[in-house]
Amino acid sequence: MAVNSEDGRELRSFKFKDEDQTQEVRAVERRILLETLANELPPETVRFSSKLGKIQSSENGETLLQLTDGTTLLAKIVIGCDGIRSPIAKWMGFSEPKYAGYSAFRGLGVYPDGQPFAANVNYIYGRGLRAGYVPVSPTKVYWFICYNSPSSPGPKITDPALLRKQAKELVNNWPEELIRLIDLSPDETISKTPLVDRWLWPGLSPPASASKVVLVGDAWHPMTPNLGQGACCALEDSVILTKKLANAIKSGPAAIEGALRAYGEERWPRVFPLTVRANLVGSLLQWDNQLVCSIRNNIVIPKLVRLGPVLEHTNFECEPLKA
């Protein structure tokens, strides 16, 4: 990993394995991850482009799902993994996620003849502004820019030319390779996302499941991306939930509600502290005070921070799923 300041000065560079033998980074393109997971399933298992419009309980304990194309489905078990604006979470009584005061531009630089970077995660820290990039394949490099916009994230923008322009304006005069990455990103890969989270306070927040409906991933625990753990936690949730459900289904339908509750109880101590920690880390990284940023760049990052303990949260052993 290499951490640089906005003027291109290297603040610190290290290998994960030198800091902590258990650490490594793997950058995966979202599309590839989703295709890989979907391809493991029998054909026709996933019905794409099925947007949930309405959900309601039915009298026999099943759940009625109404899709926006008019189709209705009667489900014995519903696993809501429908992201930060989850209609299922809303139906279960969860509040809207809260805006953290900063937003992110993201994109994927494409180099058809091969990208020029080493297998490094690169961060660049400015004031109230930070960026990063990491190769995700021999021809593609993911990049992001996080910037403060405290009062509101501003209007939703879909015009790729405007998104690209705004992203470039933020990092004008920053290292040239970042600007080039933005230029090399196809329109459809560039997006802007307001960063949000929801803290699952015990006693105040509803549990992860109600009857035979359960939440997974961002639908349950949206977190800011400052620890790079949102998707990782969604995958962990899935493995733990699968194990609980597989055992319950073997024991009969009566065990299912208990299994969903047990999943929520097991996962809460993992996801709640991570959500809080990600938020606090974000507040530190988005500092814009000149003196504080100077101390961060000249003392804290180069001399004080030991990365092993800081990255300890990435260690989680799901144990393999058995057939």
Ligand SMILES: Cc1cc2nc3c(=O)[nH]c(=O)nc-3n(C[C@H](O)[C@H](O)[C@H](O)COP(=O)(O)OP(=O)(O)OC[C@H]3O[C@@H](n4cnc5c(N)ncnc54)[C@H](O)[C@@H]3O)c2cc1C
């Ligand atoms: C800037 C940024 C950087 C990030 N970096 C990282 C990182 O480095 N590492 C990491 O682990 N995580 C990272 N994350 C977080 C990660 O993207 C999310 O945690 C992850 O995508 C959550 O997965 P999910 O399946 O729960 O939700 P999503 O990926 O949001 O998927 C939800 C799905 O539900 C669908 N859906 C929504 N509404 C409906 C509906 N009404 N009916 C049917 N379907 C619906 C959506 O179309 C989508 O396909 C980052 C996030 C951001 C914003």
